[in-house]
Amino acid sequence: MDFGLAERIEVYREFVNPVIAEIKTYSPIHGDLVRNRNVIDILRAYENANAVGISYITAREFKGDFENLKLICKETELPVLRKDFILSKEEIERTASAEASAILLIARLLGHKTAEFVDLAHESDLEALVEVHSAEDIQIVEESKAEIIGINNRDIMKLEKDDGDVSVTERLSGLISVKGRIVVSASGIRTLEDLKRALKCADAVLIGTALMMADDPESKLRSFVEG
Numbered sequence: 001m002d003f004g005l006a007e008r009i010e011v012y013r014e015f016v017n018p019v020i021a022e023i024k025t026y027s028p029i030h031g032d033l034v035r036n037r038n039v040i041d042i043l044r045a046y047e048n049a050n051a052v053g054i055s056y057i058t059a060r061e062f063k064g065d066f067e068n069l070k071l072i073c074k075e076t077e078l079p080v081l082r083k084d085f086i087l088s089k090e091e092i093e094r095t096a097s098a099e100a101s102a103i104l105l106i107a108r109l110l111g112h113k114t115a116e117f118v119d120l121a122h123e124s125d126l127e128a129l130v131e132v133h134s135a136e137d138i139q140i141v142e143e144s145k146a147e148i149i150g151i152n153n154r155d156i157m158k159l160e161k162d163d164g165d166v167s168v169t170e171r172l173s174g175l176i177s178v179k180g181r182i183v184v185s186a187s188g189i190r191t192l193e194d195l196k197r198a199l200k201c202a203d204a205v206l207i208g209t210a211l212m213m214a215d216d217p218e219s220k221l222r223s224f225v226e227g
């Protein structure tokens, strides 16, 4: 049986640093991140370095491509998280049809519809990773049945134009009162020190840019996972 993302994080965290490795095509700050490489080669590098899961951004603001999501899901046994600005039930169903195992839902975007969208994700057999960036967002996610809370160290509505570091995770993780949910720290994690700080108050981290900008993503990821 292939475990979902939440369960895999719980198993991995006993042995390694659980890292959700992101295949990120483009960054508003750094520009093109794929740099003519093959997406599947990047996927294999992440698999070889023991990523706990794969994240792929389909959002057009990040030059993502839904066909690539389908290809990645077909090519890997790891759980795949689809990241986009999800605003409709159809997009949830499309994510399930691509055979992703988890979907990103943004509390800031969905507001009090978040709980309903989490239930819709579950109806499509998808795990819900609800992303938060404020105390208000935490209240919203706690009204839902989301199994994974993603603390974004940046405000995604600013499309990475803002700075953000693990101090956001340190501050917000303390506000989570409903226990038993997996907490993931995402964005702006560039060094093993950032990772260690994040894992003091989160169960896993999600890293994109630092891996995509590395000359050798496999060894870069291995240094985070085994560090």
Ligand SMILES: O=P(O)(O)OC[C@@H](O)[C@@H](O)c1c[nH]c2ccccc12
Residues within 6 Å of the ligand: 022, 024, 057, 059, 062, 083, 084, 085, 131, 152, 156, 186, 187, 188, 189, 206, 207, 208, 209, 210
């Ligand atoms: O590249 P970074 O700093 O490691 O951040 C990764 C990830 O957190 C970021 O890409 C992200 C977080 N939430 C999103 C929502 C949409 C698109 C992208 C994102």
